[in-house]
Amino acid sequence: MSTTVDTDRSAPVAAEPTTRAVKRVRVETPFQRFASEFMESPIATAALVVLTIIVALALLAPIITPQNPYDLGQVDVLDARLPPGGESMTGTTFWLGTDGAGRDLFSAILYGLRISLAVGIFSGFLALVIGAAVGLIAAYAGGRIETIFMRVVDLQLSFPAVLIALMLVAVLGKGVDKIIIALVIVQWAYYARTVRGSALVERQKEYVEAARCLGLSHSRILFRHILPNCMPPLIVVATVQTASAIALEATLSFLGVGLPQTEPSLGLLIANGHEYLLSGKYWISTFPGIALLLTIMSINLVGDQLRDVLNPRLRR
Amino acid sequence: MTAFLIRRLMQSAIVVLIMSVVVFFGVNIVGDPVDMLISPDATQEEIEAVIRSFGLDRPVWEQYWRFIVGAVNGDLGRSFIFGTPALPLILDRMPATMELAFSALLLSIVLGIPLGLWAGLKPEAFSSKAIMAGSIFGFSLPTFWVGLMLIMIFAVMLGWLPSTGRGPTAEFLGIESSLFTVEGWRYVFLPALNLALLKISLVIRLTRAGTREALHMDYIKFARAKGLSQRRVIGLHLLKNIMIPVVTVLGLEFGSLIAFSVVTETIFAWPGMGKLLIDSIQQLDRPVIVAYLIIIVLFFVFINLVVDVLYSILDPRVRLGGSSR
Numbered sequence: 001m002s003t004t005v006d007t008d009r010s011a012p013v014a015a016e017p018t019t020r021a022v023k024r025v026r027v028e029t030p031f032q033r034f035a036s037e038f039m040e041s042p043i044a045t046a047a048l049v050v051l052t053i054i055v056a057l058a059l060l061a062p063i064i065t066p067q068n069p070y071d072l073g074q075v076d077v078l079d080a081r082l083p084p085g086g087e088s089m090t091g092t093t094f095w096l097g098t099d100g101a102g103r104d105l106f107s108a109i110l111y112g113l114r115i116s117l118a119v120g121i122f123s124g125f126l127a128l129v130i131g132a133a134v135g136l137i138a139a140y141a142g143g144r145i146e147t148i149f150m151r152v153v154d155l156q157l158s159f160p161a162v163l164i165a166l167m168l169v170a171v172l173g174k175g176v177d178k179i180i181i182a183l184v185i186v187q188w189a190y191y192a193r194t195v196r197g198s199a200l201v202e203r204q205k206e207y208v209e210a211a212r213c214l215g216l217s218h219s220r221i222l223f224r225h226i227l228p229n230c231m232p233p234l235i236v237v238a239t240v241q242t243a244s245a246i247a248l249e250a251t252l253s254f255l256g257v258g259l260p261q262t263e264p265s266l267g268l269l270i271a272n273g274h275e276y277l278l279s280g281k282y283w284i285s286t287f288p289g290i291a292l293l294l295t296i297m298s299i300n301l302v303g304d305q306l307r308d309v310l311n312p313r314l315r316r
Numbered sequence: 317m318t319a320f321l322i323r324r325l326m327q328s329a330i331v332v333l334i335m336s337v338v339v340f341f342g343v344n345i346v347g348d349p350v351d352m353l354i355s356p357d358a359t360q361e362e363i364e365a366v367i368r369s370f371g372l373d374r375p376v377w378e379q380y381w382r383f384i385v386g387a388v389n390g391d392l393g394r395s396f397i398f399g400t401p402a403l404p405l406i407l408d409r410m411p412a413t414m415e416l417a418f419s420a421l422l423l424s425i426v427l428g429i430p431l432g433l434w435a436g437l438k439p440e441a442f443s444s445k446a447i448m449a450g451s452i453f454g455f456s457l458p459t460f461w462v463g464l465m466l467i468m469i470f471a472v473m474l475g476w477l478p479s480t481g482r483g484p485t486a487e488f489l490g491i492e493s494s495l496f497t498v499e500g501w502r503y504v505f506l507p508a509l510n511l512a513l514l515k516i517s518l519v520i521r522l523t524r525a526g527t528r529e530a531l532h533m534d535y536i537k538f539a540r541a542k543g544l545s546q547r548r549v550i551g552l553h554l555l556k557n558i559m560i561p562v563v564t565v566l567g568l569e570f571g572s573l574i575a576f577s578v579v580t581e582t583i584f585a586w587p588g589m590g591k592l593l594i595d596s597i598q599q600l601d602r603p604v605i606v607a608y609l610i611i612i613v614l615f616f617v618f619i620n621l622v623v624d625v626l627y628s629i630l631d632p633r634v635r636l637g638g639s640s641r
Contacts, residue, residue: 155331158620163575163612170597170605171342247458254460255582257597270461274583278479282468289461297456 037309044305051298054291058113065107070264084283097283099272105283108269109291115265116292119176120246123183127245128238130184131191136222136230138192139199150196153189161186165248169257179258183245194237198230232310239303243296250292266292324624328617335613336387340380343602383606392610393603397596402607406589412482413588416580417573419508421566424515429562431516432523433550439528447520454517459576463510463583470506477506480585507584511577515569519562526558533557571619574612 039045062068084097084105097105138149156164168182202208203226211221252258253267254274261268266288273284367373374382383393392403435444471479482503530536531554539549578590585591589608596604 159616160572160575162572162578163616166575166578166593166597167339167609170593170609171339250458251460251579255579255594257594267460270464274464277464277468278472282472285461285464286468289458289464292458292461293456296458300456 034309038305041305041308044301047298047301047305050294051302054113054295054298055117057110058117061107061110061114065104065110067104067107069103069108069111084287097287099269099284105269105287108264109266109288112264112266112269112288113291113295115259115263116246116249116267116295119180119183119249119259119265120242123180123249124187124238124242124245126180127184127187127241128191128234131188132195132227132230132234134188135192135195135197136199136227139196140203140218140222140226146196149192153192156189157193161244161248162251165252166257169252174257174260176259176263179249179252182252183248186248187241187245190237190241191234194233195230198233199226202226202229236303236307236310239299239306243299243303246292246299247296266295320628321625324621328621331617332610332613336384336610337380339606339609339613340383341376343606387610392607395596395601395604397599397601397604402603403611405604406592406608406611409587409589409592412586413574413577413581413590415504416507416511416577416586416588417570419504420512420515420573421570423508423512424519424566427512428516428519429523429555432520433527433555435520436524436527436531437550439524448524451517451520454513454520457513459510459514460579460583462513463507463580466506466510467583478503479506482587507580507586510583511573511580514576515566515573518565518569522562522565523558526561527554530554530557568619568623571616574615 038048057064099105099108134149138146164186165182168185169178172178172182208221208225211225216225249258249265250267250270253265254271256271258267259265264272269288270285270292273281273286273288276284364373386392390403391401394400395402395405398405431447435447438444467479470477482500535553535557536549539553544553574590577586577588578593580586581588581590582594589611592604593608595601596608
């Protein structure tokens with residue numbers, strides 16, 4: 001599959017062989033090598049482009065959307081449930097139609113993306129910090145501490161993530177903070193297991209022994225020496241887990257036990273369209289769903305390629 | 317073996333106990349059900365009467381103790397909303413959920429294995445690549461959105477299948493199920509397909525990987541050399557061998573079908589346990605939430621126990637490894 005890309009890459013080399021070769025030796029930093037390896041897969045590159053566009057659209061939502069869908073002064077209930085391409089009383093065109101309250105769906109999707117991405121990334125980051133710390137300490141300390149932590153991880157991973165999330169939501173109740181707490185608790189175990197796995201390998205290596213001989217403190221060895229070497233698998237898990245956090249939040253919000261109506265993420269937009277679906281008003285649920293799907297798929301595809309590029313066993 | 321079994325049973329009991337504490341105390345922190353049950357203009361005496369009738373005036377520890385004593389006797393409390401015992405309320409809905417989960421399991425076997433076999437036998441064919449691409453979608457698509465799209469296409473646009481409810485049921489061998497009526501099958505198909513989508517993708521991948529591996533094995537070459545027909549080689553020798561991992565994984569995944577049915581039941585208004593849970597969470601019906609979670613924890617602990625025991629019977633190394641850890 002990489003043949004087409006190879007010819008693309010070799011084209012400029014063939015045009016000016018000497019300068020290019022010299023440049024390569026001098027300039028190629030680890031990051032550049034990483035970038036060129038990443039871009040060997042056209043699908044992953046396309047996914048990265050799509051993901052960049054999605055993030056940019058979400059960040060720039062207040063500037064580029066035709067209306068602020070949650071400013072009551074800009075929304076007219078008379079425009080409710082217009083099909084895609086429909087025109088409002090004042091002549092603005094709603095390219096993706098409007099929802100039950102007369103909000104422009106395109107604007108609502110971009111605002112929803114902001115919330116979905118923010119919740120997913122923030123909870124993913126918190127879970128990463130907690131999970132990585134637990135995994136590192138478990139691997140480094142060993143003994144009883146390791147057993148206790150890893151039993152908890154095993155116990156949690158023996159239940160499906162949706163079920164754990166539903167339990168937590170049943171216990172914690174609704175609200176942005178509660179959902180983030182639930183997502184963090186659901187996810188930390190995956191990070192802990194990953195980090196412990198690679199930290200167990202790393203702590204056997206000579207550089208750790210050398211650091212110990214130098215009399216460095218435990219925390220310094222853990223966080224400055226072992227942790228950086230556990231980063232590649234951690235990054236891969238982080239991308240996949242962020243995608244699943246976004247999907248999980250959307251599912252909970254769709255079920256009506258996730259984010260409150262004041263924080264309309266993509267899941268809530270899809271839920272709002274549920275009641276109109278049976279009367280043939282497909283767009284209210286369909287378009288936010290496509291936005292969600294594109295986000296999740298592009299993150300997963302980027303994560304897959306990262307796994308291949310960062311895996312030293314696959315290094316050519 | 318006996319020691320292993322006893323140790324495993326004790327672990328399971330501890331898990332159930334811990335979960336019951338976590339669930340009960342967690343749920344009791346959430347909101348105040350009194351606010352919901354009593355109209356705002358009720359008198360002080362009326363409020364107190366309701367609080368006393370539900371036992372909410374006792375300390376939390378005492379409520380938990382009463383809950384545990386009741387649970388052992390099969391009484392998991394009374395629903396605030398329905399006013400009936402919580403356990404029968406959930407058990408009444410269980411057949412509907414089980415019916416959905418079993419139909420999904422059946423669908424994933426009936427669709428997943430042939431498709432995976434095809435993709436494994438002809439890896440270069442366009443149809444195989446389409447199957448594999450489809451299975452990637454099966455993994456990435458959010459279940460609840462696919463459900464909505466299924467309703468939109470098959471119920472609203474084409475009008476082929478009904479989109480909500482369980483349809484007519486019939487009784488057979490004491491079990492009431494819509495699978496025993498022809499009309500019922502039409503109702504169960506869409507929700508079951510929605511629930512099965514993830515598992516179909518999983519089975520396709522497992523079967524394909526197994527097939528590609530097995531094709532190079534000596535026993536397949538030998539069967540071919542004996543002059544057996546292609547159908548017999550694939551259908552008997554190959555399929556038998558690749559079924560082991562598929563069946564194992566599907567057994568393990570049955571629990572997650574029950575968990576995911578919460579989503580599917582909500583979309584298709586399927587009257588099962590999952591829909592009851594979501595309704596109860598929204599109405600703060602604490603006894604039902606606690607009872608559901610206890611039942612589902614018991615269920616999962618049971619599945620995990622059965623799988624572990626089966627593994628230790630099949631593979632003695634598991635048993636030995638367990639004691640050294």
